[in-house]
Amino acid sequence: MNPVNFIDGIAGGLHLPPVVVGTWIAMGILIVFGLLARNALMASADPTVPESGITLRSVGEVMAEWLDGFVAGVLEGHGTRHYVPFFGTLFMFILTANFLGLIPGMEPPTADTDLTFAIAIICFVYYLYQGFKHQGLRYLRSFLGPLWWLAWFFVVIEVADNLFRPFSLGIRLFANMFADHKVLGLFTGLTKLVIPLAFYALGSIVCIVQALVFVILAVSYVRMASHSHYE
Numbered sequence: 001m002n003p004v005n006f007i008d009g010i011a012g013g014l015h016l017p018p019v020v021v022g023t024w025i026a027m028g029i030l031i032v033f034g035l036l037a038r039n040a041l042m043a044s045a046d047p048t049v050p051e052s053g054i055t056l057r058s059v060g061e062v063m064a065e066w067l068d069g070f071v072a073g074v075l076e077g078h079g080t081r082h083y084v085p086f087f088g089t090l091f092m093f094i095l096t097a098n099f100l101g102l103i104p105g106m107e108p109p110t111a112d113t114d115l116t117f118a119i120a121i122i123c124f125v126y127y128l129y130q131g132f133k134h135q136g137l138r139y140l141r142s143f144l145g146p147l148w149w150l151a152w153f154f155v156v157i158e159v160a161d162n163l164f165r166p167f168s169l170g171i172r173l174f175a176n177m178f179a180d181h182k183v184l185g186l187f188t189g190l191t192k193l194v195i196p197l198a199f200y201a202l203g204s205i206v207c208i209v210q211a212l213v214f215v216i217l218a219v220s221y222v223r224m225a226s227h228s229h230y231e
Contacts, residue, residue, distance in 0.1 A: 131225030
């Protein structure tokens, strides 16, 4: 007997693709959490004093601080804080969408290529924008290689490499989340009690790792685009 997929049921009732409904659920969770954490911060008597215990505000502050250090660590440079909103949102969305697959009766939106390729294309446009923003037309110099007489060859290689990046980002996230969800569903259906817990723990690690890998690669592309390779 196949497990019930609540997202498919909702999507069928609304005549929408399941990936769209799953994406909306992930977005809704993050928006609600962000608004509640912001209200908690605004309502505090002194926002500079951390709260004791685990609260919405403290969780939000810990996540913001960790994301700030994470992005700065990958970029390894100054002035990296303005990248945090984009990559922080990217990480939190992918992580939330991944974890939806651990809820019985739900499927992760990231197990659909429509979403993973869409996110990858957004990252593709973003790092191209950062390349032209920081280097101007000199950014095109990175496509020509270090030797002028081999420029024709390097252009082909660099264009192919850049076009392959969003594909590799999208297919990597999709393949891992699709496989993880199928394995989890298979073993949950075969063994009802103890063994699925081990696969849920493994699935949680996969969700976190895949979100980290996606964002690390995306940040690395921005780092390469915003700095000239050939000085």
